[in-house]
Amino acid sequence: MVQLSDKAIDRGDTLVEKFVTTRRVEFCETDAAGIVHFASYLCYMEQAEHELLRSIGLSVCEPQEDGWHLSWPRVHVECDFQGSARFEEVLDINVHVSRLGEKSITYEFEFKRGVRDIARGRVVAVCCRVKTDSILQSIPIPAKFIDLLSAYRIQTDCEKSKG
């Protein structure tokens, strides 16, 4: 259904914006080990992604000109944990874009509690439009998203050497 045949979009070295948000751990997000359940970090990532988009005037549910609306199903998620967090602790979440493909966006997330590293995650979301029959069809990312998200893109050394 979703094909990731995206050509990466080249960009020069320009100033990169940082998006940082915070998240207080809620009780329902903890588990019997006394710490945040690992699946909750995926929700934190999604929420930080949506918050970044809202901060630049975008929404994942953006209605399109043709009456359809966008949807961004995930094709890949991952998370590495270096620490843990407990109820009522506040996490700083750093978000940037590591890849702006033709049809997909790769977001990177860093979770810290003070100076302590807690987790590091990645999400690849594919731009789709939802048709009347609820079927998702992948489409090129609208120019507005590319333009506004470019500021948050950090080119990795690996990509630079490829360039």
Place this chain on the structure above:
Amino acid sequence: MVQLSDKAIDRGDTLVEKFVTTRRVEFCETDAAGIVHFASYLCYMEQAEHELLRSIGLSVCEPQEDGWHLSWPRVHVECDFQGSARFEEVLDINVHVSRLGEKSITYEFEFKRGVRDIARGRVVAVCCRVKTDSILQSIPIPAKFIDLLSAYRIQTDCEKSKG
């Protein structure tokens, strides 16, 4: 949007079917107090309701003749807790219907772990159809649901005296 002006449907004292299911507590359903988070019981109730419906060949998402489908938004939920449950414990869940209104169904749930009472809950769900513009409209419960669910209806003493 949803109005509960239902006339209760009379029924004589007939044999009442019991629906009992079990649920093992999953780790992600516990919280930092080491027990099942109270909101998880609402999900358990919903799952037991859907399981009861499936057991008699029904689904909350039943497509209707006119191409629309049903939806059962809740207008009331409640739960009393007498005990608590921990990871990997198995709960017995007893479900019955305490009221079959014209447009709403009241389900009652009893949670036990062995002989121990854990919780007791109630859910009132209203029968709605989902129109093309995603608006919910309350409608009379389809005859098929009334017929099949009647067997699970227990008339309370209070209702009997009213009768």
Place this chain on the structure above:
Amino acid sequence: MVQLSDKAIDRGDTLVEKFVTTRRVEFCETDAAGIVHFASYLCYMEQAEHELLRSIGLSVCEPQEDGWHLSWPRVHVECDFQGSARFEEVLDINVHVSRLGEKSITYEFEFKRGVRDIARGRVVAVCCRVKTDSILQSIPIPAKFIDLLSAYRIQTDCEKSKG
């Protein structure tokens, strides 16, 4: 385990503080009906309760002098729904205390989206201490909680007539 034999604490008619917070609906809190899943409201209530406590310098996890800490298991929760909410909508949540018992607190919650009523809920939490063997024992609510929460207590007409 938890017994609600609390004597209600009398109080005169004094100025009542209002605690209002807001909550933006996250995507993971919605369900396939396109609206906030009903169990999510229970988490919203818990979060608003904890936020109220933090706003007056308290925490549900307050460590006690004897090295033990507090826990507030719920013995009753309920919610009535008048409307529904969708992804990214912002809900106003009004919290007050309708009863300050010797060992339990009853919180009341009103959810609105603008002028629109969305839901109304109630939670009864019992003050317990967690002993070394993880067993909960109900205890009188510490004076600090009573003092600080009294300002958020609204006496209902029913209780007044009893007085």
Place this chain on the structure above:
Amino acid sequence: MVQLSDKAIDRGDTLVEKFVTTRRVEFCETDAAGIVHFASYLCYMEQAEHELLRSIGLSVCEPQEDGWHLSWPRVHVECDFQGSARFEEVLDINVHVSRLGEKSITYEFEFKRGVRDIARGRVVAVCCRVKTDSILQSIPIPAKFIDLLSAYRIQTDCEKSKG
């Protein structure tokens, strides 16, 4: 806190057991896109892992001889999505172990709906013991776990060529 300096344990090519379980999608696990929310797959994986362990007489909460108990915090999770699943659909989940380290286990999960590939995930859990002060300390995996889980270990081609 958790260090992954595990030496992989060698094993010859022996018969590999397959662990397959099924999971029906619950309504509270769906989101407003009408499909299973991606974070729910992480819970499905955890539940399948625990089910595999129970099937061979083990539990993640296994109490140890010294009075402490085990805990298995995740240091890495990932999931790739090839399809999506909807309410009441039944997923087949295939579980195997791709690595049995000295202190960590890598589980692999395949989700299918009929012949259709839905998702593929991986979890790395580290064996820890929980000390009285709630601090986690990584320890060698108990022999019982190694013995019983070895049957579910599939050696990848990559590892074979290393051997």
